[in-house]
Every structure is written in C-alpha cells, then in structure tokens.
Amino acid sequence: MRVLLVNQYFWPDMAATAQLLTDLAEDLAAAGWDVTVLAGRGSYAPGRPGRLPGRERHGKVEIRRVRCTNFGRGNVLGRLVDYITFLAMAGAFVAFSRWTRGRAAGEAAPGQQWRAGAGGRPVVVCLSTPPLLALVGLAAQARGAGFVVKVEDLYPEVAVALGTFGPGSLAARFFAAVSRLVLGRADAVVALDEGMRRRLVAAGARRVEVIPNWADGQALAPDVAAGQRGRAALAVGDSFVVLYAGNLGLAHRFDAVAAAARRLAAAPAAGGGQVTLLFVGSGPRLGEVRQWCRDLPNVRFLPYQPREALRELYNAADVHLVTLRDEASGLLVPSKVAAALACGKPVVLVGATAGTVAAELRAAGAGWCCPHDPAAVAALLAALAEDPARVAEAGRRARELFEVKYDRKRATGRWQGLLGGVAGVSPAGDGHA
Known part of the structure; x- marks a missing residue:
C-alpha cells in the first residue's frame, strides 16, 4: 500500500x-504503508533553517523535496510566491516523476507507476493549504491514483471573510470554481469538524x-515535573502563565489580548500575582x-520551539490562549486546541464565541x-489567576476531552x-476507533 x-x-x-503530517506519515509507515x-x-x-536536502529519510518515511522559493512567512507577497513555485514544482513531480524509483520491486515503466498493485492503487493526500495544492492530487488521479484532500480551512470563504478577496471578486469566483472541481472529484475529503x-x-x-x-497524547501529557522545569527555564516565578x-x-486577532495585558500590568490580580502572557511562534x-x-x-516572546521541548513548555503554562476572528468562525479549526487539551491545560478562547x-x-x-x-x-484572566482549583478542574476535563x-x-x-x-484494500482492522 503506497501513499504520497x-x-x-x-x-x-x-x-x-x-x-x-509528520505524525500521520510515521504512523502509516509503522502500520506497513510505503x-x-x-x-x-x-x-x-530551529537549528535547520534555510534549504533542506532534496531527498532524505525520516525513519521509514521517504522525503522528496522540490526546489521552490523561500521568501518566508513574514509578508504576504513572499508567501504567495513561495506557494506558487511549490505548487508548480509539486505538480511537475506528480506529472513526470517515477514515484516508484528505488523500490525493491524495481523501476516502473513510464506511465505505469500509478497503477494498482497487490497493495491496491496508490493514494495521494493533499492538504488544502496552499489552496490550489489539491490540483496536484487531481493530476495524480488522472494517472490512476486515489486522491484525498485534507481540508484545513475553507477557500475562498476564509479569504473573503478576512478581507483578502472581495465578495464576488474574480479571485473569489476562481477559487470557488477550483474548490467545486476538487471536492467533486476527490475520492474522499477530510473535514476537521461537523460544521466544516x-x-x-x-x-x-x-x-x-x-x-x-x-496531538500526541504520550509526548504531550500532564506532567507536573516537566512543568516545573519549564517554568524554571522561563524564569516566570509564581506568575500565572x-x-x-x-x-x-491572519485569521487570529490580538488587539483585545494586548490591551488586556496592558490592563493586567497596571492592575495585577487581586492577590498581587502577575499574569504573564507568553507568545511562542511566528506569523504575519x-x-x-x-x-x-x-x-x-x-x-x-519566543520563537518556535523544537518538538522535544514542547512537553515542558506546554506544562509550564496555567492556561493556553487561542484567538480567532469572529468572521473566521466555522471556516477553520485552530490545531493548537488539541495540544493544550493533551497536556491537561484548559483553553481560553478569545473570539468566535458562537462557533463549534x-x-x-x-x-x-x-x-x-x-x-x-x-x-x-x-x-477573566485575573479571576482564573485567583482560582487555581477552578483551573485544575478544567484541566482535568480538558484531558478527558482529549x-x-x-x-x-x-x-x-x-x-x-x-x-x-480509497486504495481498494482491507487492512487488518478498519482503523476506526
């Protein structure tokens, strides 16, 4: 059974x-998928900025990396150029490469590599970001592969909601047409929640x-000792983190959070403790x-941290903050919620209060x-800082939900x-929990 x-x-x-995607690739490989x-x-x-090798392995997973621009995530134009060049090169890979090259069974003849074998037909999974990436899956489908699209956010609806495209604009109509094409032809579509x-x-x-x-419930789990080490490394003392x-x-909003931080700096919680806001990551x-x-x-502020440091970092916090613009409600699901719940940390959601x-x-x-x-x-943050029992109970329920x-x-x-x-095989167990 092969999957790209x-x-x-x-x-x-x-x-x-x-x-x-790394988690999914590792678990599929462990289950016997190629x-x-x-x-x-x-x-x-962290530690590996810039260009990565064009070909390498991560455990049992083969990685093929295509050449594309690397302007970064700091500005919209640079991100757009990066998206377009990756889309073009990924499309060329799917259209012209011999995906089976180097397999024990030997090279396939040109035009033959997408046909089904004993393990069923190969399957291509494309994420919806960037939004045109699913066209690569259609190209693979035309060569006989199964095609699955994993939808992270809804285009063009989210772009219209955030003001990137005007309602009824040429761009909005174009992306809507592409979306209808992809959704109508995909062998399966994966949504993140029932509303989506x-x-x-x-x-x-x-x-x-x-x-x-x-989230990985073993790598990320409630861990008091890890939290203490994390707090010591951050030097946050007894503050409410x-x-x-x-x-x-762009789908997130921080003006109210920043203004709240200013209020809390001027007037600490009733017990005199400080509420510390820690931003870890990057973005526009x-x-x-x-x-x-x-x-x-x-x-x-801290940059993105390596995965091996996240257990201490996430457990060092008292609560995890998630923000979402009201107009983006129902169009995307913040993935950071799962990581917070895994560590038994309650979530403070600012915005999208009527959403799922x-x-x-x-x-x-x-x-x-x-x-x-x-x-x-x-x-809310001041009240939570003064009520550790309330926070602890919500944390217990958070892990249960996870x-x-x-x-x-x-x-x-x-x-x-x-x-x-989608591949047309019946693996041991249907995989449904």
Whole structure:
C-alpha cells in the first residue's frame, strides 16, 4: 500500500501542518504503508533553517523535496510566491516523476507507476493549504491514483471573510470554481469538524469524513515535573502563565489580548500575582503584537520551539490562549486546541464565541470563551489567576476531552481505514476507533 503525502512543509519544520503530517506519515509507515512525502526545501525549523536536502529519510518515511522559493512567512507577497513555485514544482513531480524509483520491486515503466498493485492503487493526500495544492492530487488521479484532500480551512470563504478577496471578486469566483472541481472529484475529503463537513457537502464534496486534528497524547501529557522545569527555564516565578503557542496568523486577532495585558500590568490580580502572557511562534501578525506590547513587562516572546521541548513548555503554562476572528468562525479549526487539551491545560478562547470550538469547550468544561473585549479578557484572566482549583478542574476535563476525541493514535488510525478504502484494500482492522 503506497501513499504520497503532499504539503509545502514537513519535518523538521515546526508549522502545525508539518507536525500533523509528520505524525500521520510515521504512523502509516509503522502500520506497513510505503510512505513518501513531497514537500518544499525551505525550512524554519530551529537549528535547520534555510534549504533542506532534496531527498532524505525520516525513519521509514521517504522525503522528496522540490526546489521552490523561500521568501518566508513574514509578508504576504513572499508567501504567495513561495506557494506558487511549490505548487508548480509539486505538480511537475506528480506529472513526470517515477514515484516508484528505488523500490525493491524495481523501476516502473513510464506511465505505469500509478497503477494498482497487490497493495491496491496508490493514494495521494493533499492538504488544502496552499489552496490550489489539491490540483496536484487531481493530476495524480488522472494517472490512476486515489486522491484525498485534507481540508484545513475553507477557500475562498476564509479569504473573503478576512478581507483578502472581495465578495464576488474574480479571485473569489476562481477559487470557488477550483474548490467545486476538487471536492467533486476527490475520492474522499477530510473535514476537521461537523460544521466544516456540512459546508463541504453543500459545496459538492462526494464523500466527507470528519477526522479532527490531533496531538500526541504520550509526548504531550500532564506532567507536573516537566512543568516545573519549564517554568524554571522561563524564569516566570509564581506568575500565572497564559501561553499562546503557534502561528500568529491572519485569521487570529490580538488587539483585545494586548490591551488586556496592558490592563493586567497596571492592575495585577487581586492577590498581587502577575499574569504573564507568553507568545511562542511566528506569523504575519507577530510584528504588530510585538509593537502593541513593546513596553509591557508581563508579555514575552519566543520563537518556535523544537518538538522535544514542547512537553515542558506546554506544562509550564496555567492556561493556553487561542484567538480567532469572529468572521473566521466555522471556516477553520485552530490545531493548537488539541495540544493544550493533551497536556491537561484548559483553553481560553478569545473570539468566535458562537462557533463549534467554543461550544465544545463549554460543553466539556475544558475552558472559557470571551469576546474581543479587553475588559472581559483581563477580568477573566485575573479571576482564573485567583482560582487555581477552578483551573485544575478544567484541566482535568480538558484531558478527558482529549482522550475521547483528539488523541493521535485514534485519529491516525481512522486515517488508515480511510486510505485503505480509497486504495481498494482491507487492512487488518478498519482503523476506526
């Protein structure tokens, strides 16, 4: 059983999609799949910036990296050029390469490598970011491969909601047409939650499976000792730590959080303790958040951290912060929620209070939601800082929610079942938990 996973970023990159795809690739390979990953050569990983090798292995996973530009995530134009060049080179790889080159069975003849063998037909999985990447899957499908698209956010709806495209604009109509084409032809579409599934079905998707993004429940777990080491390394003392970890992206909003931090710096919690906001990551909004918080002693910034450091970092926090613009509600699902829940840390969601993430946190008692209101955010964080028992109980419920929905093995097992069906084989166990 062969599968090609296509995404612009992969191990050792620390982008959320790269980490998720690495988990999926590792677990598929461990289950006996012949896994190849097609990615770009640019990297933002700590210790491995710049260009990565065109070909290497990560455990049992073969990595093929195509040449593309590497302007980075700091500005929209550079990201767009990176997207376009990766799309072009990935498309060329799928259209012209001998994917089976170097396999024990020998090279396939040109035009033959996509045909089904004893392990069923090969399957290509494309992520929806960048939004045109799924066209690579259509090219593979035309050569006989199965095609699955993993939808991270809904295009063009999210671009229209964020003001990138105007409603009814040529760009919006173009992306809508591409989306209808991809969704209508894909052998399977993976949505992150039920609300996204309904939207995809309405847009013409034939077969939609709901498999949420996950976290590794063994690597990330409640760990008091790790948290103490993390707090010592961060030198946060006894302060109440609010952690935002990940991409500071265009779908997120930070003005209310920054203003709340200013209020908390001026008027600490009733017991005199400090509330410290820690931002770990990068993204297009990082610069403006730094500017807003430049003179605040209770706000700190760190770059992306290696995965092996995340257990200590995540456990060092008292609560994890997630923000989402109201207009993006229902169009994407922040992957950082699963990591917080894995460590038994409650989530404070700012914005999108009527969305599915907010509803789930409320129902499970695993976090709190508030609007983009500086006074409300400051009041909530101050109240939580004064009530450790309340925070601990929400943390316990957070881990319970994680175990029934977001655990890595549960999610990747469902992926195995889905891909086996698309490949036309029946692996041992259907992979559904």
